[in-house]
Amino acid sequence: MIRALALAFGLAALPALASEEIVSGLSQNRVAITANFDGSEILIYGAVKRDSPAPEDKGRMEVIVTVEGPATPLVIRRKEKIAGIWLNRDAVTIDKAPSFYAVATTGPLEEILSGTEDLRHSITLPQVIRAVGISAEASDPQDFVESLQRIRLAEDRYRVAEGSVQFLEETLFRADVVLPANLTEGNYNVRIFLTRNGVVVDNSAAIIGVRKTGLERFLFRMAHDQPALYGAAALLLAAFAGWLASFVFRFIRS
Amino acid sequence: MQLYLPIAEVSVDAFLLLGLGGMVGFLSGMFGVGGGFLITPLLFFIGIPPAVAVATGANQVVASSISGVLAQLKRKAVDFRMGIVLMLGGFAGSALGGWVFAWMTHLGQIDLFVQLSYVLFLGLIGAMMFQESLRALWRARRMGAAPVRRAHIHTWVHGLPLKMKFRASGLYISVIPPLLVGALVGFMAAIMGVGGGFILVPAMIYLLGMPTKVVVGTSLFQIIFVTGFTTLMHAITNQTVDMLLALLLIAGGVIGAQMGTRVGVRLRAEQLRILLAILVLAVSFKIALDLLLQPSELYSITPGLLP
Numbered sequence: 001m002i003r004a005l006a007l008a009f010g011l012a013a014l015p016a017l018a019s020e021e022i023v024s025g026l027s028q029n030r031v032a033i034t035a036n037f038d039g040s041e042i043l044i045y046g047a048v049k050r051d052s053p054a055p056e057d058k059g060r061m062e063v064i065v066t067v068e069g070p071a072t073p074l075v076i077r078r079k080e081k082i083a084g085i086w087l088n089r090d091a092v093t094i095d096k097a098p099s100f101y102a103v104a105t106t107g108p109l110e111e112i113l114s115g116t117e118d119l120r121h122s123i124t125l126p127q128v129i130r131a132v133g134i135s136a137e138a139s140d141p142q143d144f145v146e147s148l149q150r151i152r153l154a155e156d157r158y159r160v161a162e163g164s165v166q167f168l169e170e171t172l173f174r175a176d177v178v179l180p181a182n183l184t185e186g187n188y189n190v191r192i193f194l195t196r197n198g199v200v201v202d203n204s205a206a207i208i209g210v211r212k213t214g215l216e217r218f219l220f221r222m223a224h225d226q227p228a229l230y231g232a233a234a235l236l237l238a239a240f241a242g243w244l245a246s247f248v249f250r251f252i253r254s
Numbered sequence: 255m256q257l258y259l260p261i262a263e264v265s266v267d268a269f270l271l272l273g274l275g276g277m278v279g280f281l282s283g284m285f286g287v288g289g290g291f292l293i294t295p296l297l298f299f300i301g302i303p304p305a306v307a308v309a310t311g312a313n314q315v316v317a318s319s320i321s322g323v324l325a326q327l328k329r330k331a332v333d334f335r336m337g338i339v340l341m342l343g344g345f346a347g348s349a350l351g352g353w354v355f356a357w358m359t360h361l362g363q364i365d366l367f368v369q370l371s372y373v374l375f376l377g378l379i380g381a382m383m384f385q386e387s388l389r390a391l392w393r394a395r396r397m398g399a400a401p402v403r404r405a406h407i408h409t410w411v412h413g414l415p416l417k418m419k420f421r422a423s424g425l426y427i428s429v430i431p432p433l434l435v436g437a438l439v440g441f442m443a444a445i446m447g448v449g450g451g452f453i454l455v456p457a458m459i460y461l462l463g464m465p466t467k468v469v470v471g472t473s474l475f476q477i478i479f480v481t482g483f484t485t486l487m488h489a490i491t492n493q494t495v496d497m498l499l500a501l502l503l504i505a506g507g508v509i510g511a512q513m514g515t516r517v518g519v520r521l522r523a524e525q526l527r528i529l530l531a532i533l534v535l536a537v538s539f540k541i542a543l544d545l546l547l548q549p550s551e552l553y554s555i556t557p558g559l560l561p
Contacts, residue, residue: 035498037258038265072557079552085545087366088554147553181256181265182301215498216260223261223493231489234313234497235482238504242320245508250328 020061021049022194022204031179031188031210039181042067042208046192048171059197062105062112063165064123065175066193067208069100070186071130076144092137092144096130099184101152102159104175109162114198121193121200125149125158156180185210185220261496262306268502270300275503279318279510283325284518285455285470285530290315290448290481291376291537293503302499309488309495314503315449315481319474321508325515326471333422333468337475339429340454343436344443344480351444352487369541371446375453376538383456384531390524423464423472431462440480449477452534466523 024046031040044065054061074097080089105112109124118124129145138144152158157180165175179188188208194201212220223230257268274296282289290311297307326332358364416429435457439450454473458464464472489495518526 033258035258036256038256075556077554077556079549079554081548085366086547086549087545088363144553147551148555151551151553151555181258182263184263212260216258219260219497223489223495223497227490227493228486230493230497231486231495234489234495234500235316235485237497237501238313238317238482238485239320241501241504241508242317242322242511243324245321245512246324249325249512 019050019052019055020194020201022192022202023047023049024192024204024206026190026206026208029206029208031183031208033183033185033210033212033216035215037181037183037216039183040179042177042179042190043174044177044190044192045172045174046204047173048194050171055196060107061167062107062195063167063173063175064106064109064113064193064195065104065165065177066123066189066191067100067102067177067179068098068128068189068191069210070184070188071096071098073097074148076148078138078144078147090138090144092141094129094145094148097148097152098128099186100157100180100188101125101128102161102177104159104161104164104177106165106167106173107163109160112195112198113193113200117195117198117200121191121203123191123193125160157182179210183210185212257498257502259302259306259496259499261494262302262310262499264301264303266300266302271499271502272506274300275314275506276510277506278314278503279321279507280514280517281510281533282315282318282451282507283322283511283514283516284521285451285514285526285533289318289451289507290443291372291446291452291534294448295537295541302496303494305488305492305494306496306499309485309492310499310503312449312481312484312488313495313497313500314507316478316485317500317504318507318511319449319478319481321511322474322515323471323478325512326474329467329471329519330422331468332471332475333420333464334475335418336420336423336425336432336458336462336464336468337472339418339432340436340439340472340476341479343433343438344440344450344476345483347437347440347442348444348480348483349440350437351441354441355445366545368446369545371442373538373542373545375442375446376534377542379453379456380531380534380538382460383527384535386460387524387527387531391528394524420464423462423468425462425464427462435461436476439476443480443484449481451477452530455530470518 024044027043048061074094075091076094077088077091079086103123113123118127122128126145129148149158165173167173188210190206190208191203193203255268256265258265278289278293281292293314294307294311297311298304323332355364358367417426418429419426435454439454442448442453443450451473454476455469458469458473459466485495
């Protein structure tokens with residue numbers, strides 16, 4: 001398939017604008033969360049299209065792939081020991097932090113991406129977590145943002161996989177991103193950057209729609225659209241189960 | 255077998271949930287406690303978001319309590335009149351507790367407040383029960399027989415007005431103490447996300463002087479309504495009841511509760527109480543330890559509200 005793709009891209013060498021462009025695709029642009037959903041693997045593949053021979057002087061070609069889940073505001077609290085008891089003391093509000101974020105690259109981020117380009121495109125974790133105006137809330141706001149990264153990296157919600165993107169046959173590349181089992185519903189943005197000497201030469205984007213289906217969808221929608229009915233149903237279910245168990249056990253014993 | 259929970263939005267092993275429900279249900283049937291004070295921390299532990307754990311825990315307690323009550327009903331061990339009086343007090347306490355809960359959340363100290371409540375109430379009640387039942391056991395052993403217990407011991411409780419006859423319990427007392435006990439339990443239920451059986455059981459024995467044989471059934475009866483109310487409130491205001499999670503916990507729980515009730519009948523009252531006391535003390539000790547030892551992660555993340 002990759003060979004066929006290479007051929008297709010080779011033929012379609014249009015006399016276009018920029019010297020190098022990314023053409024990319026996803027193995028799937030839809031993830032269905034079913035009852036036995038246990039994570040999903042997304043293959044992101046692409047090719048570098050160029051109309052002239054590869055420039056010699058501009059450094060190695062590098063690829064950065066990011067997958068970003070829906071962002072939400074967060075409150076981060078820090079415990080402190082007061083009168084012998086550990087309790088929440090300082091708190092910081094983060095405007096927006098993604099529920100999932102994965103970065104896969106062909107090499108170490110600090111070598112293949114310059115600071116200014118990171119600022120412009122928000123690629124590394126510190127750039128993705130938007131925490132404007134938190135300095136007013138605590139004396140050391142950076143510690144809070146770092147702790148958010150640390151906790152979510154440990155939970156596998158955030159991933160940095162430097163060197164995991166591979167080039168095949170010089171201009172073809174692929175990245176495998178594993179979506180975890182504890183996935184939140186929403187649109188997941190996939191971005192692909194091509195860099196040389198730390199400068200972004202081209203980028204492309206795609207969306208993966210993550211949706212609950214079947215029973216999962218039915219329960220979720222009912223819980224949010226008709227909460228009173230849902231609550232009553234939950235109680236009825238509990239009452240029926242309780243009665244059934246009692247009945248069955250009485251039957252067994254007699 | 256992994257199962258994705260639609261509301262909790264996590265994937266967990268279905269058999270683990272069945273086992274968890276069964277274990278808590280067993281204890282619930284045996285002691286007449288709803289098991290909320292066990293199921294909620296256990297759900298936190300396996301990675302269910304706290305809000306979902308509290309609400310769904312309440313829903314599972316409804317089922318195991320109903321199953322337990324039906325088993326007790328056959329033994330005519332439910333004092334309905336007492337249960338209803340306790341329940342009325344419970345609703346009032348629950349409403350007050352909900353208000354305090356919102357206020358503490360606003361202050362950002364709800365976690366601490368809940369933990370301190372657990373430590374204080376579980377510790378106090380556990381220690382009291384442990385000491386009392388140990389003494390009873392020791393006395394029984396020395397004399398070679400259970401002490402002769404009078405039909406009822408007269409305390410200040412019996413001097414209050416508004417007397418009412420509780421035939422199943424063989425009591426003729428004022429409705430004020432049961433109303434207050436019910437209110438206290440309702441208050442604790444709203445704050446701690448539990449049914450309150452561990453407070454109700456000793457309160458009925460020591461404060462109201464009810465005979466042990468009706469205590470378990472009556473406690474379960476009142477817990478059905480308190481936790482049912484809690485479930486409905488959470489479902490409507492927070493949408494945090496996960497029916498799939500509840501179903502699995504319930505399936506394990508109702509079976510466990512039936513078996514627990516059987517075992518509970520065979521044990522002597524003192525033994526039952528000493529076991530419950532140990533369990534309550536262990537949970538209290540664990541939570542106290544969490545407060546006193548330095549946590550491995552000082553920072554915690556909670557969802558923020560959209561401005």
